[in-house]
Amino acid sequence: MYHMSNKSKKLSTDAYKGVRDFFPKEMAIEKKIFDIWRTTVETYGYEEYSASVLEPSELYRAKSGEEIVNEQTYTFTDRGDREVTLRPEMTPTLARMVAAKKRELVFPLRWYSIPNLFRYEQPQRGRVREHWQLNVDIFGVESTNAEIETINIACDIMRAYGLKDTDFEVRLNNRKIMDYITRDIYSLNEQSAHKLSKLIDKKDKIKTEAFKIGANEILGNNAQSFLTLLNSKNFEDFVSNLPQTKEETSSGSYDLHTGLAEIRAVIDGLEKLGITNIRFDQTLMRGFDYYTGIVFEIFDLNPINHRAVFGGGRYDDLLSLFGNEKVSAVGFGTGDVIARDLMETYNSLPVSNPSADIAIIVIGEQNTPYALELAKSLRSKKIRVVIDLSKKKISDQIKNADKKSIPRIICIGDEEVKTGKLRVKNMTTGEEIISSEDTISL
Amino acid sequence: MYHMSNKSKKLSTDAYKGVRDFFPKEMAIEKKIFDIWRTTVETYGYEEYSASVLEPSELYRAKSGEEIVNEQTYTFTDRGDREVTLRPEMTPTLARMVAAKKRELVFPLRWYSIPNLFRYEQPQRGRVREHWQLNVDIFGVESTNAEIETINIACDIMRAYGLKDTDFEVRLNNRKIMDYITRDIYSLNEQSAHKLSKLIDKKDKIKTEAFKIGANEILGNNAQSFLTLLNSKNFEDFVSNLPQTKEETSSGSYDLHTGLAEIRAVIDGLEKLGITNIRFDQTLMRGFDYYTGIVFEIFDLNPINHRAVFGGGRYDDLLSLFGNEKVSAVGFGTGDVIARDLMETYNSLPVSNPSADIAIIVIGEQNTPYALELAKSLRSKKIRVVIDLSKKKISDQIKNADKKSIPRIICIGDEEVKTGKLRVKNMTTGEEIISSEDTISL
Numbered sequence: 001m002y003h004m005s006n007k008s009k010k011l012s013t014d015a016y017k018g019v020r021d022f023f024p025k026e027m028a029i030e031k032k033i034f035d036i037w038r039t040t041v042e043t044y045g046y047e048e049y050s051a052s053v054l055e056p057s058e059l060y061r062a063k064s065g066e067e068i069v070n071e072q073t074y075t076f077t078d079r080g081d082r083e084v085t086l087r088p089e090m091t092p093t094l095a096r097m098v099a100a101k102k103r104e105l106v107f108p109l110r111w112y113s114i115p116n117l118f119r120y121e122q123p124q125r126g127r128v129r130e131h132w133q134l135n136v137d138i139f140g141v142e143s144t145n146a147e148i149e150t151i152n153i154a155c156d157i158m159r160a161y162g163l164k165d166t167d168f169e170v171r172l173n174n175r176k177i178m179d180y181i182t183r184d185i186y187s188l189n190e191q192s193a194h195k196l197s198k199l200i201d202k203k204d205k206i207k208t209e210a211f212k213i214g215a216n217e218i219l220g221n222n223a224q225s226f227l228t229l230l231n232s233k234n235f236e237d238f239v240s241n242l243p244q245t246k247e248e249t250s251s252g253s254y255d256l257h258t259g260l261a262e263i264r265a266v267i268d269g270l271e272k273l274g275i276t277n278i279r280f281d282q283t284l285m286r287g288f289d290y291y292t293g294i295v296f297e298i299f300d301l302n303p304i305n306h307r308a309v310f311g312g313g314r315y316d317d318l319l320s321l322f323g324n325e326k327v328s329a330v331g332f333g334t335g336d337v338i339a340r341d342l343m344e345t346y347n348s349l350p351v352s353n354p355s356a357d358i359a360i361i362v363i364g365e366q367n368t369p370y371a372l373e374l375a376k377s378l379r380s381k382k383i384r385v386v387i388d389l390s391k392k393k394i395s396d397q398i399k400n401a402d403k404k405s406i407p408r409i410i411c412i413g414d415e416e417v418k419t420g421k422l423r424v425k426n427m428t429t430g431e432e433i434i435s436s437e438d439t440i441s442l
Numbered sequence: 443m444y445h446m447s448n449k450s451k452k453l454s455t456d457a458y459k460g461v462r463d464f465f466p467k468e469m470a471i472e473k474k475i476f477d478i479w480r481t482t483v484e485t486y487g488y489e490e491y492s493a494s495v496l497e498p499s500e501l502y503r504a505k506s507g508e509e510i511v512n513e514q515t516y517t518f519t520d521r522g523d524r525e526v527t528l529r530p531e532m533t534p535t536l537a538r539m540v541a542a543k544k545r546e547l548v549f550p551l552r553w554y555s556i557p558n559l560f561r562y563e564q565p566q567r568g569r570v571r572e573h574w575q576l577n578v579d580i581f582g583v584e585s586t587n588a589e590i591e592t593i594n595i596a597c598d599i600m601r602a603y604g605l606k607d608t609d610f611e612v613r614l615n616n617r618k619i620m621d622y623i624t625r626d627i628y629s630l631n632e633q634s635a636h637k638l639s640k641l642i643d644k645k646d647k648i649k650t651e652a653f654k655i656g657a658n659e660i661l662g663n664n665a666q667s668f669l670t671l672l673n674s675k676n677f678e679d680f681v682s683n684l685p686q687t688k689e690e691t692s693s694g695s696y697d698l699h700t701g702l703a704e705i706r707a708v709i710d711g712l713e714k715l716g717i718t719n720i721r722f723d724q725t726l727m728r729g730f731d732y733y734t735g736i737v738f739e740i741f742d743l744n745p746i747n748h749r750a751v752f753g754g755g756r757y758d759d760l761l762s763l764f765g766n767e768k769v770s771a772v773g774f775g776t777g778d779v780i781a782r783d784l785m786e787t788y789n790s791l792p793v794s795n796p797s798a799d800i801a802i803i804v805i806g807e808q809n810t811p812y813a814l815e816l817a818k819s820l821r822s823k824k825i826r827v828v829i830d831l832s833k834k835k836i837s838d839q840i841k842n843a844d845k846k847s848i849p850r851i852i853c854i855g856d857e858e859v860k861t862g863k864l865r866v867k868n869m870t871t872g873e874e875i876i877s878s879e880d881t882i883s884l
Contacts, residue, residue: 019494043821044817045801048473051461054461059453106845129496142832142833149814273814323452372591379485385485
């Protein structure tokens with residue numbers, strides 16, 4: 001190709017804006033996070049799936065709308081005139097895959113994935129344009145046992161990050177209750193209901209007065225009763241603050257009773273499994289509108305983070321986008337950035353694992369073949385062996401092995417090659433053990 | 443968001459053209475391949491790094507040229523007017539990262555990565571638009587010990603795919619020898635030399651006559667001597683066919699002698715490690731022009747595949763693109779598609795690992811809490827437990843556990859809850875073992 005014309009121009013070593021490079025040190029943390037995720041969900045019988053980061057844009061337009069896709073995602077047109085999007089979330093891909101093989105798959109289906117997701121937004125602290133997310137989903141369980149299982153998994157992961165149950169909280173709401181309030185109590189249309197949910201979502205971020213003005217705009221005379229409801233101290237208080245509709249036999253009333261019963265069932269079920277850091281939160285909305293029942297968050301109470309770590313819920317309708325009949329589904333997502341923040345806060349970042357168990361230092365080029373053979377024999381015993389192979393001074397080679405925290409070294413010189421007596425030096429204690437090639441072990 | 447207008451339109455369940463969905467069955471194979479890669483390279487002391495698939499386009503323009511970037515990659519302009527490319531290869535990213543932290547890093551550096559790479563091309567058998575590739579690189583070793591080590595790793599991976607040494611071949615060439623031939627023997631300029639290397643690359647794919655015409659166009663009168671050289675039967679034959687230049691003390695002559703000596707050193711070094719399926723191949727060019735010394739391929743000799751599985755070589759100049767001084771580097775890449783093909787050919791695809799060790803079947807909804815607690819206790823012992831939780835008939839739940847190849851089931855009904863006596867049924871033998879919660883083990 002020989003296009004050397006640009007060679008004089010110095011290239012930047014920066015990554016693309018808003019994405020991260022993972023040098024081995026950072027990668028070790030990332031791998032630890034993925035390992036916690038995989039190990040935990042696999043004890044619950046979940047299977048890993050994956051897909052390309054490229055998806056047809058129409059997959060997102062159907063649920064998220066034109067505006068979101070155009071303004072908040074990486075979307076471009078390929079040379080075949082297809083609109084392509086770098087996936088901003090995994091659930092549409094998951095729904096697509098389940099819909100594609102629905103007849104062959106054995107339900108209940110328990111699937112997880114660790115995709116990277118892209119969002120086009122201004123990079124800021126804790127907000128990157130690309131992040132990795134654990135997605136855990138169960139299809140085909142209609143009862144709240146699905147919510148109980150997935151919340152249970154989320155709590156196990158929080159504990160694996162180093163948190164005690166008192167450090168975090170499970171927060172629950174139910175889309176059915178919210179629907180009842182907006183549709184049956186306040187007779188809002190879909191658009192106003194959506195506006196109200198967005199307002200509630202912002203509640204903690206805007207001033208009380210601004211919130212009241214917003215509520216008045218949407219609810220008029222009903223704003224005050226709504227505020228009372230929203231400020232309910234707990235589940236019982238909320239239930240007693242619920243204004244009654246006239247038609248107790250309406251479908252709305254059915255939704256309300258189911259909604260409340262589901263909340264109670266999840267709280268009960270989790271308490272039986274020892275999870276008591278759980279509360280109903282009528283202000284919990286979640287960003288996506290595909291939820292149809294219980295929604296939940298796992299919230300880190302530590303003031304340093306004080307944010308949702310997991311978010312999820314029930315979304316029974318998603319497969320209908322593909323012309324499939326409804327399938328019950330409950331799922332959650334959680335990201336790598338917050339995972340790392342938590343492990344930092346709770347001092348559970350992994351102690352870096354050295355890249356090798358033994359470093360072989362060759363004294364005299366003529367002894368390299370012997371060293372290579374020794375390494376080969378040790379590797380066949382699953383011992384990780386590195387040979388420096390640079391032409392640096394021996395003392396520098398030993399210093400470098402130490403910098404890389406490699407716990408043992410073996411120097412190979414003429415004497416060792418002749419006698420086969422090898423000194424394995426422990427770099428922490430300085431102790432040396434004399435071994436032969438066959439007897440070296442960790 | 444509530445954009446339900448599209449809801450009636452049925453979405454396609456197809457993945458984007460040329461990329462793959464990984465259902466759990468395919469994902470299990472992918473994970474097995476990655477596991478072979480990681481395990482093997484880590485025994486040689488290599489550390490994993492990673493980066494985003496998004497890179498500034500200029501990273502590729504410098505070496506590959508405008509045309510390649512525009513026509514063979516996914517390149518688009520973001521809203522900040524930056525040109526972004528979905529990485530088509532990992533080496534430029536690697537060079538960028540090493541250049542960025544060159545002062546802090548401890549050399550020799552042994553790094554690997556398993557990136558997904560994108561190429562914009564017409565999908566065809568074995569050629570997809572996205573694939574995963576193992577990249578293994580060593581920086582800071584000037585001697586051919588770096589080539590010996592990396593080829594050794596590649597051979598270990600071939601064996602882990604299930605191949606015997608007689609099933610494959612290591613093929614070697616040296617860019618220095620090729621440079622000597624084009625520059626010193628035939629006095630070609632860079633462009634003609636590049637054309638000649640592309641022609642040689644196509645040798646096996648085009649007719650002999652077409653090849654001769656191409657050679658004539660580039661070399662004129664020298665075409666015949668070149669063809670003799672190219673058709674040399676082996677290394678010795680090739681060396682004796684080499685036309686002599688007048689200036690035996692020129693830098694060209696130095697390159698030739700170094701080039702030949704390096705080939706000999708790599709063949710010798712590998713033979714000492716028991717790798718004898720190795721040969722010099724004067725027609726081996728490799729696609730990328732950043733190689734500066736030894737280039738190599740591992741070639742599957744089985745007629746079903748009969749193609750290069752690994753490709754790599756020495757590229758000492760790449761860091762200079764970033765204004766850094768030269769650093770010795772040797773690396774190779776190998777892909778997931780060919781890995782899977784090989785494991786199919788050599789019958790070493792993984793036997794699917796069931797998603798759980800035990801399936802719990804609940805008889806009577808009232809017994810679910812007991813089952814959940816039992817599962818919790820087993821999971822704390824690292825046993826992978828799945829509870830069906832669907833409202834299917836008991837016989838169907840058992841059938842489904844069997845379809846998923848889960849090796850053991852426990853049925854939980856009123857009797858089991860009352861007595862705590864649990865029957866663990868082996869699904870293969872039909873044998874039942876009576877246990878208590880505490881004594882169940884695998």
